[in-house]
Amino acid sequence: MANSETADSPMAILVDDDAEVRDSLQELLRSVGIESMSFSSAQDVLSAKLPSRPGCIVLDVRMPGLSGIDLQQLLAAKDIQTPIIFLTGHGDIAMSVEAMKAGALDFLTKPVRDQAFLDAVSTAIATDIARRAALAVAQKNSALYESLTPREREVLSFVVSGAMNKEIAFGLGISEITVKLHRSNMMKKMNARSVSHLFNVCQSLPADIQCRLRIASAAGKPIARPGARGHFAN
Amino acid sequence: MANSETADSPMAILVDDDAEVRDSLQELLRSVGIESMSFSSAQDVLSAKLPSRPGCIVLDVRMPGLSGIDLQQLLAAKDIQTPIIFLTGHGDIAMSVEAMKAGALDFLTKPVRDQAFLDAVSTAIATDIARRAALAVAQKNSALYESLTPREREVLSFVVSGAMNKEIAFGLGISEITVKLHRSNMMKKMNARSVSHLFNVCQSLPADIQCRLRIASAAGKPIARPGARGHFAN
DNA sequence: AGGCAGCCTATACCCAAGTCTAGGGTGCCT
DNA sequence: AGGCACCCTAGACTTGGGTATAGGCTGCCT
Numbered sequence: 054m055a056n057s058e059t060a061d062s063p064m065a066i067l068v069d070d071d072a073e074v075r076d077s078l079q080e081l082l083r084s085v086g087i088e089s090m091s092f093s094s095a096q097d098v099l100s101a102k103l104p105s106r107p108g109c110i111v112l113d114v115r116m117p118g119l120s121g122i123d124l125q126q127l128l129a130a131k132d133i134q135t136p137i138i139f140l141t142g143h144g145d146i147a148m149s150v151e152a153m154k155a156g157a158l159d160f161l162t163k164p165v166r167d168q169a170f171l172d173a174v175s176t177a178i179a180t181d182i183a184r185r186a187a188l189a190v191a192q193k194n195s196a197l198y199e200s201l202t203p204r205e206r207e208v209l210s211f212v213v214s215g216a217m218n219k220e221i222a223f224g225l226g227i228s229e230i231t232v233k234l235h236r237s238n239m240m241k242k243m244n245a246r247s248v249s250h251l252f253n254v255c256q257s258l259p260a261d262i263q264c265r266l267r268i269a270s271a272a273g274k275p276i277a278r279p280g281a282r283g284h285f286a287n
Numbered sequence: 288m289a290n291s292e293t294a295d296s297p298m299a300i301l302v303d304d305d306a307e308v309r310d311s312l313q314e315l316l317r318s319v320g321i322e323s324m325s326f327s328s329a330q331d332v333l334s335a336k337l338p339s340r341p342g343c344i345v346l347d348v349r350m351p352g353l354s355g356i357d358l359q360q361l362l363a364a365k366d367i368q369t370p371i372i373f374l375t376g377h378g379d380i381a382m383s384v385e386a387m388k389a390g391a392l393d394f395l396t397k398p399v400r401d402q403a404f405l406d407a408v409s410t411a412i413a414t415d416i417a418r419r420a421a422l423a424v425a426q427k428n429s430a431l432y433e434s435l436t437p438r439e440r441e442v443l444s445f446v447v448s449g450a451m452n453k454e455i456a457f458g459l460g461i462s463e464i465t466v467k468l469h470r471s472n473m474m475k476k477m478n479a480r481s482v483s484h485l486f487n488v489c490q491s492l493p494a495d496i497q498c499r500l501r502i503a504s505a506a507g508k509p510i511a512r513p514g515a516r517g518h519f520a521n
Numbered sequence: 522a523g524g525c526a527g528c529c530t531a532t533a534c535c536c537a538a539g540t541c542t543a544g545g546g547t548g549c550c551t
Numbered sequence: 552a553g554g555c556a557c558c559c560t561a562g563a564c565t566t567g568g569g570t571a572t573a574g575g576c577t578g579c580c581t
Contacts, residue, residue, distance in 0.1 A: 144380055145380070146378055146379070146380055146383045146394060146396050147396065149380045149383050149384055149387075150383055150387060150393065150394045153383075153384060153387040153388070154387070154393075159384065159388075160380060160384045161384075162380050162381065202526085202527060202528085203527090203528095204527080204528065204529095212483070213483055214483060215480060215481040215482075215483030215484045215487075217481070217567070217568090218567070218568070219567085227528090227529070227530090228529075228530060228531085230529090230530065230531070230532090231528080231529055231530065233568070233569065233570090234528090234529085234530090235528090236568085236569085237568090237569065237570075240569095246449060247449040247451075247482075248449075248481075248482045248483060248486075249446070249447055249448060249449030249482060249486070250449045252482075252483070252486045253449075436556085436557060436558085437557090437558095438557080438558065438559095451537070451538090452537070452538065452539095453537085461558090461559070461560090462559075462560060462561085463537095464559090464560065464561070464562090465558080465559055465560065467538070467539065467540085468558095468559085468560090469558090470538085470539085471538090471539065471540075474539095522581100523580105523581090524579100524580085524581085525578100525579085525580085525581105526577100526578090526579085526580105527576100527577085527578090527579105528575100528576075528577075528578105529574100529575080529576070529577100530573100530574080530575080530576100531572100531573085531574085532571105532572090532573090533570100533571090533572090534569105534570085534571085535568100535569085535570080535571105536567105536568085536569080536570100537566105537567085537568075537569095538565100538566080538567075538568090539564100539565080539566075539567090540563100540564080540565075540566095541562105541563085541564080541565100542561100542562090542563090543560100543561085543562095544559105544560080544561080545558100545559080545560080546557100546558075546559070546560100547556100547557080547558075547559100548555100548556090548557085548558105549554100549555085549556085549557105550553105550554085550555085550556105551552100551553090551554085551555105
């Protein structure tokens with residue numbers, strides 16, 4: 054039926070060693086219009102090229118070879134953050150708690166009520182759509198940041214920390230006018246019209262870059278300061 | 288032993304209907320220098336005045352009257368966000384998953400290994416310390432925000448959205464010079480030296496206030512704009 | 522050797538932001 | 552009626568940020 058949309062329609066990934074389970078779940082998902090693909094082992098998932106579509110991964114825990122829990126960790130190590138739902142007949146509390154702490158979105162037990170399963174999958178897909186949207190923004194902005202020269206990045210650090218041009222100039226040991234140049238170029242590259250916009254762009258930047266920003270700007274210390282520069286005092 | 292420190296030392300709260308369990312856990316915690324108080328029912332916790340110290344709540348699930356799960360929800364409703372650890376002999380996977388989804392930090396089963404219990408409590412306490420630190424900052428900044436007049440709050444919204452004074456003036460239907468006045472007063476009250484600092488202050492503001500900011504500033508739209516004002520173009 | 526990117530500097534000018542002073546209006550509380 | 556908080560406005564001025572133009576330096580690639 055619905056097959057023409059290989060684009061961005063959600064895709065559930067089922068991993069279970071029991072073919073019967075896979076088929077019935079796929080059928081169930083198809084009945085509500087959710088496409089799915091299935092694997093019979095964790096290894097198959099790792100070696101397969103997963104589609105870059107919003108979706109979720111439904112994992113059995115006990116399988117020959119790698120367990121579902123193992124796969125969860127391996128996927129995390131590969132930085133694959135597609136939401137994971139566990140679905141198992143052989144689990145215990147400790148296992149479910151570990152899985153949840155490791156970021157699983159849900160942990161269902163077989164036999165599962167159809168509606169409970171569909172709800173979990175829907176929630177997971179919605180989560181993934183939101184996650185991917187945020188990721189897309191982060192990557193776009195990350196590319197902007199990468200286009201900056203070293204100097205421009207230093208200036209950026211100072212700017213987001215609230216330093217004035219003259220402070221930046223002092224901090225970098227260059228003239229204020231040069232700071233203006235770098236700053237101006239940086240703002241253009243970051244596609245920011247004002248400091249506020251710059252902040253918004255920086256906000257949705259990968260965590261590692263944000264760290265670099267804060268560390269670098271530690272020199273330019275902001276925060277408080279009662280009678281700083283004849284401004285507020287008086 | 289350690290009793291003189293009623294100040295900010297951590298305090299675990301144990302809730303279990305079994306006096307023997309309570310006593311042995313308290314003893315265990317005392318052995319590693321963690322103070323604790325215990326309750327025999329969920330009702331007692333709700334009616335008691337909980338100490339405002341960093342800590343965690345250790346909850347049995349099955350108790351006469353309100354269950355641990357019930358108590359978790361009631362505490363959440365009362366906006367008490369002290370980390371919760373479940374410790375139960377009568378749980379199932381569904382229950383543990385629901386508890387974890389509802390924000391529980393851990394879900395242990397009796398009999399519990401001493402070390403596992405202590406680890407969970409330590410982690411929870413550390414979490415709470417961090418949470419409370421963040422909360423303290425949020426409350427301080429929230430107080431700053433509350434001290435603003437309605438006009439100043441409107442101006443703040445525009446400022447964080449990157450609007451220029453003249454845009455703010457147009458948006459509010461007042462003169463640019465009045466905007467400067469409000470803006471200046473607002474910056475002083477918010478204890479911010481620059482737009483960047485203002486942003487940092489706003490960042491650590493309660494979520495509800497941040498919402499108000501964004502909604503209000505939706506009028507002043509930021510983002511992109513190729514040839515906006517003769518600046519970049521040319 | 523020439524071209525290019527990145528870095529630094531300078532002068533000059535414009536505009537946006539912030540301050541100071543000095544007013545006028547409203548509504549609320551005592 | 553006076554005091555106060557909040558809101559609005561104006562003119563004159565200072566400072567900070569941004570642009571344009573114009574130049575010199577290094578190092579890398581072709």
